[in-house]
Amino acid sequence: MILKNVCFYNEVFEKEIADLRIENGIIDEIGVIDEPGRDMSGLTAFPGFVDIHIHGGNGGDFSDASEEAVDKISRYLAKCGVTSFCGTSMTLDNETLTKIVKCAKEYKGRESGAKLAGINLEGPFLSYAKKGAQNGAFVRAGTLQEFNQLFIESGELVKLITIAPEAFESEAFIKEASKKCVVAIGHTSANAEQAQKAIDFGITHATHLYNAMTGMTHREAGVVGTVMDNEKVMCELVCDGGHVCPAVVRNTFRILGENRVCVISDSMRGAGLGAGEFDLGGQKTYVYEGGKFAVLEDGTIAASITNVFDEFKNLLAFGVDFKSALKSCTINPAKAIGLQNKIGSIAPNKDADIIFVDEQMNIKEVYINGILA
Numbered sequence: 565m566i567l568k569n570v571c572f573y574n575e576v577f578e579k580e581i582a583d584l585r586i587e588n589g590i591i592d593e594i595g596v597i598d599e600p601g602r603d604m605s606g607l608t609a610f611p612g613f614v615d616i617h618i619h620g621g622n623g624g625d626f627s628d629a630s631e632e633a634v635d636k637i638s639r640y641l642a643k644c645g646v647t648s649f650c651g652t653s654m655t656l657d658n659e660t661l662t663k664i665v666k667c668a669k670e671y672k673g674r675e676s677g678a679k680l681a682g683i684n685l686e687g688p689f690l691s692y693a694k695k696g697a698q699n700g701a702f703v704r705a706g707t708l709q710e711f712n713q714l715f716i717e718s719g720e721l722v723k724l725i726t727i728a729p730e731a732f733e734s735e736a737f738i739k740e741a742s743k744k745c746v747v748a749i750g751h752t753s754a755n756a757e758q759a760q761k762a763i764d765f766g767i768t769h770a771t772h773l774y775n776a777m778t779g780m781t782h783r784e785a786g787v788v789g790t791v792m793d794n795e796k797v798m799c800e801l802v803c804d805g806g807h808v809c810p811a812v813v814r815n816t817f818r819i820l821g822e823n824r825v826c827v828i829s830d831s832m833r834g835a836g837l838g839a840g841e842f843d844l845g846g847q848k849t850y851v852y853e854g855g856k857f858a859v860l861e862d863g864t865i866a867a868s869i870t871n872v873f874d875e876f877k878n879l880l881a882f883g884v885d886f887k888s889a890l891k892s893c894t895i896n897p898a899k900a901i902g903l904q905n906k907i908g909s910i911a912p913n914k915d916a917d918i919i920f921v922d923e924q925m926n927i928k929e930v931y932i933n934g935i936l937a
Contacts, residue, residue: 568601
């Protein structure tokens, strides 16, 4: 397939116009191609968006541990311009987590929409005090034995795991687990000293920055200030306008720059369905008419109901510069899970995952591995 006159953002995220040859799901050539093809004039091409932290959408939840549920998420994301995702589990018992990772292993390669890039284990080795919407009944101290078992059962699909480093003796855990996947700090009561030690041990990622972690003050950096101060740590950010206010979003990009923010949805099964009552990790959550996120019965923020493409448009409306916004939804999350050579940008030899939008930023077409979704 040849796409002609494509206005796109290239590998360094600068705009150019060229022809694209796509063969076997890969971008085979970019340049002037003296062959007929489909004229894409009037549209702009973005790399397919990447969501590395999503629990569900369209009625499906990754923790349902069923291929039907994961496929609901896959189909929903494709419509939203998200072409790769990491299905994210909740804090649950080991038997359920094992079913979840086994299901993902069996499902991968059979997607009908967005590609399952990996698994994100959000817990269960968290701080009870900062559990947020996670089920406290299943919060427990981390062990390498349980992590290794889940990693093996997943077919090594686990790309991320969130832990609270202060909640157990985590040094050996971080050092060993970080050899196999990204270890993230989150749902944590750690102070700055504890957070810095965890980073020194091998933590390179922060789960939904600001939410469920110690904040930064002028006398104590907390987790927020500590991860910001470490260049090797990438930070997730929920940009639905509710989890983090627009002024803080702008300041976060000013501090972290264009290469360290990973926009995530952190969405649950109610995403795309409107108001209603929905299960999340065995707990009731509610989406109210006009609400920006789901909440527990006591009003605790539970999860978002957004998607990364809508968050991208939010970023532009909030005043974040275009390049930073686009990278935070594409190449940055791809780098965070080590897949930047396959996804996250439009370049030769990478997967042909491309979104075409019109001047009003409406999605017109989505290609996944070169196939129109």
